[in-house]
Amino acid sequence: MGKRTIVPFGPQHPVLPEPIHLDLVLEDEVVIEAIPSIGFIHRGLEKLVDKKDFQEYVYVAERICGICSFMHGMGYSMAVEQSMGIKLPERAEFLRTLWAEIARMQSHTLWLGLLADAIGFESLFMHCWRLREYILDIFDMTTGGRIIFSVCKVGGVRKDIDGEKMKKLLEIIDKIEEGLKEIARVFLTDKSVSHRLTGVGTLSYDNAFSLGAVGPMARSSGIMTDARKTGYAAYSHINFNIHTDLAGDCMARVKVRINEIFEAIKIVRQCAEIMPEGPIDVKVTGNPSGEAFARLEQPRGEVLYYVKGNGTKFLDRFRIRTPTFANLPSLLEMLKGVELADVPVLIVTIDPCISCTER
Secondary structure, three states: OOOEEEEEEOOOOOOOOOOOEEEEEEEOOEEEEEEEEOOOOOOOHHHHHHOOOOOOHHHHHHOOOOOOHHHHHHHHHHHHHHHHOOOOOHHHHHHHHHHHHHHHHHHHHHHHHHHHHHOOOHHHHHHHHHHHHHHHHHHHHHHOOOOOOOOEEOOEEOOOOOHHHHHHHHHHHHHHHHHHHHHHHHHHHOHHHHHHHOOOOOOOHHHHHHOOOOHHHHHOOOOOOOHHHHOOOOHHHOOOOOOOOOOOOHHHHHHHHHHHHHHHHHHHHHHHHHOOOOOOEOOOOOOOEEEEEEEEEEOOEEEEEEEEEEOOOOOOEEEEEOHHHHHHHHHHHHHOOOEHHHHHHHHHHOOOOHHHHOO
16 A cells, blocks of 8 residues: 545635635545535525515526526526416527527536646637637627526516527527537547546446436436426427437546537527517516425536425525535545546536535
C-alpha cells in the first residue's frame, strides 16, 4: 500500500464555475475515496415562500440557477397549477416546451465549452460559447432576457411568439445546427479529446441504477430514462428519441449530450410547425391548497418540485430535488480509482449545478 494523503479540492478551482469542496483521499496519485462538503452558497430560497406569494415566487424560483432558470420557473408553475387544478391552453404548453428545449440547447452548449476548457482546449471552448450566443439571441428576441426570462407564470406564459419572430427563430436554429456539426466533429474525432475522455470515469449500468443517477449521467451508462416521456407540457404531441450510450465513461457523456442538442433542435422545429393558435394563459382565481408534485427533465436530469398550499396566497412548503444532488453519489463512485489529474474533468462531466443543489 502506498502513502495515503488527503488533498482538498475546491471550493475555489480554475475548472469549477461554482464552489464545491471535496476531500480526496489519495494513495500516491490515485483517488481512494472522495468526501463531499456542500453548502457554500446556500441562500435559503425555499424559505422565501413565507415572504412571497405564490405568483411572485415564480421570479424567485427562476433565480435558483441562471443556467436552468426557465425550467425552474416552469417546474414550480406546473406544481402550483396541479395543486389548483389549472389546465393550460395548448399554445401555452407548446411555448413552454419550445423554450425548455432551447434552454436545454443553451445548457449543453455551455457545458461542452466548460469541458473543452477543463481539458485545456481553449479554442474549442471559445467556439462552443460563440455558438451559445446565438441561442441567447433567441431568448433575447422572444422573451426580452438572456439569462432570466420571467415568461412563465402560474396559469401559462406572459409572452407569445408571433409568426415573424418564429421565422427568425428557425433561421437562427439552422445556423446553430451547422455550427454544432462542426463542434461535434471536433469532440468526437480529435485525438487529444479522446485521450482525455475515453475510458475515464466509467460508471457501470448497475452502479448508475443503484445510486440513482439521472439525466445524461444515467443515459450514458445505458439507462433509458427521460421524464419528458411522461408527456408533460406538449411532449405528448412531439416525436423524439432518448439517446443512450453503453460505455459509461466521460466520452459517452459527451456523445449523449451532443445528440440531445440535435434532438432538441428537432423538437423546437416540431413545436414551431404544429403549434396551435389560441390564448397563452388562463385567469387564475383562488389560492393553492393541498400537496402537489411536478417532474421535469432538466438538462442535467430529472428534477422534482413539491409544493404544499394552505388555501392562502403563501405556500406552506416548497422543495426541490435537483439532478446534481441526485448525481453526487455517482460522482463519488466514479472518482474511486482515477488519477488525481482526471478529477477536474470528471467533476465537470456530471455538469454540476451547485446553485440548484444549494437553494
